[in-house]
Amino acid sequence: MCDNYIDVDLREPETKPRIAVHVRNVNFSYTKNAVVLERMNLKIEEGKIFGLLGSNGSGKTTLLRLILGRLKPHSGYVSVFGRKPGTVGSDVPGPGVGYMPQDVALYYEFTIEETLTYYGLLNHMTPEDINIRINLLTDLLSIPDRKRVLTKLSGGQQRLISMAVTMIHSPRLLILDEPTVGVDSLIRCRIWTYLENISKNDGVTIIVTTHYIEEAKSAAYVGFVSNGYLLSQSTPQQLLNQYRVKTLEEVYYKLAIIRRRSRRMSLNPLLFNDAKDAQEVETENQKFDYRGRNHGFINMGRMSALLWRNYIKLTRNPLMVICFYALSALIVTLMSLVFTQNFENIPIAIYNGERPPELSELFLKHIDDRKIHVTLYDSYERAVQSVIDGQNLMSLDFSANFSAGVEERFQSPQDVSEQAILDSQVKITVDMSRPIVAGVTDLALLSTLNAFIKEYSVSLDYNPLSFSMPFDLNASYYSFKPSFKDFVAPGMLLAIQYGLNMVLTGALDVLLMLIVQGMHGMVFGMILSLAVSNDYNVIMVMALTTLPLWMVSGLLWPLESLSDLAHIAIGLQVLDQSLFGIAITGGRVEHNTTMGY
Numbered sequence: 001m002c003d004n005y006i007d008v009d010l011r012e013p014e015t016k017p018r019i020a021v022h023v024r025n026v027n028f029s030y031t032k033n034a035v036v037l038e039r040m041n042l043k044i045e046e047g048k049i050f051g052l053l054g055s056n057g058s059g060k061t062t063l064l065r066l067i068l069g070r071l072k073p074h075s076g077y078v079s080v081f082g083r084k085p086g087t088v089g090s091d092v093p094g095p096g097v098g099y100m101p102q103d104v105a106l107y108y109e110f111t112i113e114e115t116l117t118y119y120g121l122l123n124h125m126t127p128e129d130i131n132i133r134i135n136l137l138t139d140l141l142s143i144p145d146r147k148r149v150l151t152k153l154s155g156g157q158q159r160l161i162s163m164a165v166t167m168i169h170s171p172r173l174l175i176l177d178e179p180t181v182g183v184d185s186l187i188r189c190r191i192w193t194y195l196e197n198i199s200k201n202d203g204v205t206i207i208v209t210t211h212y213i214e215e216a217k218s219a220a221y222v223g224f225v226s227n228g229y230l231l232s233q234s235t236p237q238q239l240l241n242q243y244r245v246k247t248l249e250e251v252y253y254k255l256a257i258i259r260r261r262s263r264r265m266s267l268n269p270l271l272f273n274d275a276k277d278a279q280e281v282e283t284e285n286q287k288f289d290y291r292g293r294n295h296g297f298i299n300m301g302r303m304s305a306l307l308w309r310n311y312i313k314l315t316r317n318p319l320m321v322i323c324f325y326a327l328s329a330l331i332v333t334l335m336s337l338v339f340t341q342n343f344e345n346i347p348i349a350i351y352n353g354e355r356p357p358e359l360s361e362l363f364l365k366h367i368d369d370r371k372i373h374v375t376l377y378d379s380y381e382r383a384v385q386s387v388i389d390g391q392n393l394m395s396l397d398f399s400a401n402f403s404a405g406v407e408e409r410f411q412s413p414q415d416v417s418e419q420a421i422l423d424s425q426v427k428i429t430v431d432m433s434r435p436i437v438a439g440v441t442d443l444a445l446l447s448t449l450n451a452f453i454k455e456y457s458v459s460l461d462y463n464p465l466s467f468s469m470p471f472d473l474n475a476s477y478y479s480f481k482p483s484f485k486d487f488v489a490p491g492m493l494l495a496i497q498y499g500l501n502m503v504l505t506g507a508l509d510v511l512l513m514l515i516v517q518g519m520h521g522m523v524f525g526m527i528l529s530l531a532v533s534n535d536y537n538v539i540m541v542m543a544l545t546t547l548p549l550w551m552v553s554g555l556l557w558p559l560e561s562l563s564d565l566a567h568i569a570i571g572l573q574v575l576d577q578s579l580f581g582i583a584i585t586g587g588r589v590e591h592n593t594t595m596g597y
């Protein structure tokens, strides 16, 4: 059968043939200046194979995309089985069509069986029907062991799987964009024989593009496209007769020459002599009994197919699972390890010039030796040099008359001398390249000073409160002293939830907030997947939008330290504060803990 030209009976049929695909006066261009399709007219009868031939870049794939409803014509009209593709009620794109694109796009970590099962489920097939079709198609296409993973198949075999995917649900319209590229001649012949069978016996309409012009002789009709213009369409035999040649290749060359001579050819009258109007075709096709189903807003069949696909993808990509789930656990663990630790063993150099040491000794006694590690030096210069050399964070220098100076300040504050003030001062040199540790040390020294003054004033029979800081310090929110860890933890949790969309805790309020945040991330992800087609671009846009959002939303650093820019991301910040509120109140829902909702 592969060697013979199809001889279609061109006598006037008793009943008017049903038109499966009607393209009428379609113009299309991707960019303003380059016209890709020009006044394209095409009628494809139901149950026939139509071979679409043409050189590279002539517009074949573009035409197929218009028929699929993936592109919209700038002018003109496309109908598939009497409906505009892509509109409500049309099965195209969808279960009404099987489309095999030029480039193979499959889930390579899937086995052959899983791939075909997934697409079968997507098209609402039962597992039994899927199994029957898999048996048929694997036999027809000489597909190897169905348990084999796609990565282990050759390029040609992967194309065959792509074709099987297209046919798994027995669509009434098959669109195959160069299906036989890289396929050996035996299988190519079997494919064409099968296509002829299903078109004849099951009434399937098939559109095939191919560069192997001669194989299109098995099609009922062929159309030659050049530069977006349909040069001719007819049965292969009639074209051979018309141009008095032996092969379709020769027809193609002749048409190309004629096309070059006159930029415009009249269309073959065979199919367009009496095309009254697209409306006529549509009216005719309204009688069709559509196989497709109308589905509700949430299509459970497709939903379960997608869940199944994701499950397999996850199980086949353990590394991805580890990254996806373990990364957040790792971040939280590391964060706990890093931020739960208090500052310890901050190195400080001390030169005590007081001989014998008296009040300076009392001062040093109050230094918190868990937080601060003291090293004594025998000269002021060495102590300072150790700071310059990075061995110590700061150096403290007590003058020889430290005690006398302090005593004078406390006992005769009315007429204290300038020298006494200078003697009572501790000279401090700080390494300001480590500002956070320096800040913590400042606070520690302030506590030391308070404790020293308290003890010394008691020894003088003074009321120690008269020397305390003139502040009455009260916590507005419980008596809890939040650490840096407490501040960062909710933000980190929300950031992880936003980015990785995961729930990491069981407390109901926290869970609800994380779900809200997760949905925020999920909705954003959905918008991204609709707006950006390429996976890598999605990742880039995610990184570009999410990282700055984390930075400026107050999740990881207080808003007070950020510029006004931070307020653009206030949505995240209020959620963060709510979560923080819940954390410090031990789960009680109060005003401050619910402001994020």
Ligand SMILES: Nc1ncnc2c1ncn2[C@@H]1O[C@H](COP(=O)(O)OP(=O)(O)OP(=O)(O)O)[C@@H](O)[C@H]1O
Pocket (backbone or CB within 6 Å): 030, 031, 036, 054, 055, 056, 057, 058, 059, 060, 061, 062, 063, 102
């Ligand atoms: N997404 C796109 N954006 C801009 N131009 C495009 C796009 N897709 C295709 N084109 C251009 O439209 C013209 C027709 O392309 P099309 O893919 O339809 O040709 P084709 O006949 O299928 O070619 P081939 O046989 O090589 O697959 C080409 O000039 C191509 O460069």
